[in-house]
Amino acid sequence: MKKLLTLALVAAAFGAQAADFPAKDRPITIVVPFAAGGPTDRVARDLAEAMRKPLGANVVIDNSAGAGSSIGANKVAKASPDGYTLLVNHIAMSTMPGLVRNLPFKVESDFEYLGMINDVPMTLIGKPGLPASNYKELTAWIAQNKGKINLGNAGVGSASHLCGLLYQSAIQTEMTTVPYKGTAPAMTDLIGGQIDLMCDQTTNTTSQIEAKKVKAFAVTTSKRLTTPALKDLPTLDETGVKNFQVTIWHGLYAPKGTPPEVLKKLNDALKAALKDPEFIKKEEGLGAVVVNDKRTEPAEHKKFVAAEIAKWSPIIKAAGVYAD
Incomplete structure (x- = not known):
């Protein structure tokens, strides 16, 4: 009985936190798994600016680069699932499984998929x-x-x-x-x-x-x-380089176990940001195309990444390259 009561109290606490999310005095951190000044960093900073208004909270950037983006991604995978630590990553989400030896997390099961951002x-x-x-x-x-x-x-x-x-x-x-x-x-x-x-x-x-x-x-x-x-x-x-097509995409992720109510608020804020004229203008000025299709939905985003993993893994294996 005591254990059940404890679990109920924990659930109630999480529910209260989710209802109050995001707290006005607590910033949301977007981890960028690459160095400052790079293309993914730029996308993340533009997105952070566009998400501030719909979230009603400050959004800051944390650059945690290294090991084919797995250092920053692992930081988010191991973070508290409360919605205050997110990840912006690109195609590396689909290449890490084949590229990084002893990957300390599972791309397809250790993250909540929030939606796609752009195609570059x-x-x-x-x-x-x-x-x-x-x-x-x-x-x-x-x-x-x-x-x-x-x-x-x-x-x-x-x-x-x-x-x-x-x-x-x-x-x-x-x-x-x-x-x-x-x-x-x-x-x-x-x-x-x-x-x-x-x-x-x-x-x-x-x-x-x-x-x-x-x-x-x-x-x-x-x-x-x-x-x-x-x-x-x-x-x-x-x-003459026939069928050569490479487009880099970016997506937004949260730690596995983030409450559904928080995920909904984050996805709604992402969708609002993707419709922000200023954000669209910035991305188009850089040659990027803001996603406005079903991939902004978490389930479709996850399905897309799974297909990309299947596409890139054999190419990486054939090249014989690894990021230790």
């Missing part, structure tokens, strides 16, 4: 001094410099790493892969000419392309983009 195309870019002004010239340059080309990325398991792996496989050319601790240092070295090429998200490359700090050669979507700075770039498919 990738761009193939090069250092400013690269002697090529279009993709045809880039192809010739790659052929002339086999074994000498450095291809940068934001770290093992990052979106830029995955895109780079697929690109090398598609053109059947091996390059020296140079991993960095985040997109920002990789971009700095690309601009400075220390590396030759990078395949990265439009959320990180668009402003650099606009400023002519890097050379842009192609996008990874099936159709050309409409963003002013990117609209003249061909798709890799139309350049």
Whole structure:
């Protein structure tokens, strides 16, 4: 009887907390499992701003980078399931199971799926001094410099790493892969000419392309983009790299066991943010497409990630790369 009473009191306490969620004097933390200044960090900060009003609470960012995003993701998986610690992650949610040895959590069962945020195309870019002004010239340059080309990325398991792996496989050319601790240092070295090429998200490359700090050669979507700075770039498919399509998506997650009432409030706030004109404008300006389909529903979000895991796991296994 005493045990049942204790459980009832705990349940009542959780119910009261859920009813009062979010408390005005307690911020909600969104963990970003990548370094500050990168594309996922930018998406998360824009989302935090857009979710503040519908939640009626402050939303802050915590960058916890490393190990293919598993460090930050594990931080959320092990956090108190009260709605005050969330995770924004990208395609890494579907690549960690195949990429990270001894993953300390299960992607499909240790999180509550809140909904998708956006779809982000990738761009193939090069250092400013690269002697090529279009993709045809880039192809010739790659052929002339086999074994000498450095291809940068934001770290093992990052979106830029995955895109780079697929690109090398598609053109059947091996390059020296140079991993960095985040997109920002990789971009700095690309601009400075220390590396030759990078395949990265439009959320990180668009402003650099606009400023002519890097050379842009192609996008990874099936159709050309409409963003002013990117609209003249061909798709890799139309350049001859057939069926090359890579789109990076972002989603929002909470720890497993978060009360349903809290999850509902968070999902409602997410949906409100995705309809916020200012948020949409910011994302479109970076070449990203805000999700407005059924993937904003938790069940559809989870189904989508499961399909992505099935898609990426064999590709990662074939490449033989791991993030320890």
